[in-house]
Amino acid sequence: xxxxxxxxxxxxxxxxxxxxxxxxxxxxxxxxxxxxxxxxxxxxxxxxxxxxxxxxxxxxxxxxxxxxxxxxxxxxxxxxxxxxxxxxxxxxxxxxxxxxxxxxxxxxxxxxxxxxxxxxxxxxxxxxxxxxxxxxxxxxxxxxxxxxxxxxxxxxxxxxxxxxxxxxxxxxxxxxxxxxxxxxxxxxxxxxxxxxxxxxxxxxxxxxxxxxxxxxxxxxxxxxxxxxxxxxxxxxxxxxxxxxxxxxxxxxxxxxxxxxxxxxxxxxxxxxxxxxxxxxxxxxxxxxxxxxxxxxxxxxxxxxxxxxxxxxxxxxxxx
Numbered sequence: 001x002x003x004x005x006x007x008x009x010x011x012x013x014x015x016x017x018x019x020x021x022x023x024x025x026x027x028x029x030x031x032x033x034x035x036x037x038x039x040x041x042x043x044x045x046x047x048x049x050x051x052x053x054x055x056x057x058x059x060x061x062x063x064x065x066x067x068x069x070x071x072x073x074x075x076x077x078x079x080x081x082x083x084x085x086x087x088x089x090x091x092x093x094x095x096x097x098x099x100x101x102x103x104x105x106x107x108x109x110x111x112x113x114x115x116x117x118x119x120x121x122x123x124x125x126x127x128x129x130x131x132x133x134x135x136x137x138x139x140x141x142x143x144x145x146x147x148x149x150x151x152x153x154x155x156x157x158x159x160x161x162x163x164x165x166x167x168x169x170x171x172x173x174x175x176x177x178x179x180x181x182x183x184x185x186x187x188x189x190x191x192x193x194x195x196x197x198x199x200x201x202x203x204x205x206x207x208x209x210x211x212x213x214x215x216x217x218x219x220x221x222x223x224x225x226x227x228x229x230x231x232x233x234x235x236x237x238x239x240x241x242x243x244x245x246x247x248x249x250x251x252x253x254x255x256x257x258x259x260x261x262x263x264x265x266x267x268x269x270x271x272x273x274x275x276x277x278x279x280x281x282x283x284x285x286x287x288x289x290x291x292x293x294x295x296x297x298x299x300x301x302x303x304x305x306x307x308x309x310x311x312x313x314x315x316x317x318x319x
Contacts, residue, residue, distance in 0.1 A: 016056070020082040022049035023061065027079040028151060028170075031069050038152075053078070083170045084298025105131075105304050110139040110146035110155035113241045115291065118261040119177065120159060123315040127308045134304045142240060143215035147171075150294055156305055158294040159312065161215040161259065167294065174293040174309075176316040179259040181219070181286035184208075184249045187276040191255050199227035199285060206254030208245050211238040216259040216289050223286055250275045257282060259289040291316070 025035035026046065036043040054061050061075030071079060111120055116138065128136065139149055143160035150158040151170065159176070166173045183202065185191050194201045203224060210217045217238075224230045237248045242264060245256045268279055293312060295301070301309075 016053075017086075019049040019053045019056075020078075021086050022046045023053055023075065023079050024083050024086050026050060026062065026069055027071050027076070027083075031067055033067065080169050086298075105134045105302070106137070107134050107157070107305060107308060108137045108139065108149075108155045109157045109159070109308065110141055110149040111159040112143055112146060112161065113140050114179075114261055114264075115159055115161075116140060118263045119291070119316055120312065123308070123311040127311050131304055131307060142213050144213065147294060150296060153296075156295075157309065160292060160294065161289040162292045163215060163219050163289055166292070170297055172295045172297050174295075174313065175290055176293055176313065177262070177291045177318075178288040179216075179261055179291060180265075180288050181216070181257060181259050181282045182265070183280040183282050184246060184256040184258065185278050185280070186249065186252060187278055189255060189278075192278055192280070197280065197282065197285065199223050200229050202255065202257060203227070203229040203232050206234050206236045208237045208239075208248040208254045208256040209235050210245065210258055211240045214240055219259075219286055219289070220257055246275075246277070249277060257286065259286075 022035060022039065022041075025038050026032060029035045029038060032043050032046045032050075036046045039046065050062060057074075057078070059074040060072050061078060063070045063072060109124075116124075124136075124138070127134075139146065139155060141149060143162070146155070146158045146160045147167070149155040161179060162173075183191070183197065189205075191197070191202065191205050209220060221230065224233060234254075237245075237253050239245050239248065242258060242260055245258055248254070249256050265279060268274065268277065293309060295305075295309070
């Protein structure tokens with residue numbers, strides 16, 4: 001005999017999970033419309049699901065200003081609790097397929113061009129040799145965009161630069177290495193006559209800087225702003241990768257301040273026949289840019305995903 005009310009309870013359990021998924025998406029997209037697009041729903045449906053959670057828990061979860069949605073403290077707390085549950089449920093099919101060897105094996109990794117050409121080149125090549133059956137997709141993006149690919153479900157793993165605090169509980173963060181900030185200048189450039197460089201001394205010269213979409217640019221802007229010279233900067237060129245910035249310095253556009261791979265630094269300092277560019281360490285002024293491996297929290301980690309993270313960690317661990 002069917003238990004009275006059982007179908008009603010199942011309905012509300014399913015609805016509650018969809019409500020939690022809606023809240024998690026609203027937290028990430030900061031709008032009902034953006035969450036609705038991600039979920040393939042109408043905007044009013046997402047709004048109703050979040051409002052349903054507010055009624056159920058008896059607290060206000062979101063504040064709406066125009067088209068922007070900000071979570072309240074209660075909303076952020078509930079989203080943090082729900083996020084690993086939603087991620088775990090979403091990875092259920094992947095977990096079962098990995099356990100039973102059903103379906104093709106896939107891996108999408110997002111990272112920066114500098115990392116892909118340097119630190120990640122050997123571990124990814126080794127991964128291809130060991131796992132030729134895995135369909136590997138590599139996405140080249142600046143650090144912020146690569147992290148967004150991971151958060152949006154477009155990538156399984158991201159290896160990016162990180163400045164400041166580690167991401168919230170939605171991502172698992174593993175520190176790998178660090179890129180120091182350095183000055184690049186042509187031999188004989190006046191800036192090299194300064195024995196103890198300051199932000200103000202650097203700001204007196206034409207600058208070749210990472211573009212505003214680059215992760216490291218935020219640190220440069222912060223330091224120049226604290227030194228009171230942000231309005232005096234003469235940025236004559238900017239670019240999204242190191243090779244371009246280096247080429248502009250070689251051509252005499254100006255001096256550059258950039259976070260750079262230790263592998264590149266080793267090549268620059270050992271190549272006596274290369275371009276006449278001098279490298280000065282600026283970690284005292286600008287610090288370092290941490291390089292981290294990011295995964296989504298709560299998701300099943302398939303063996304072929306775990307294999308690439310282990311190879312990357314082994315390759316980038318301190319010697």
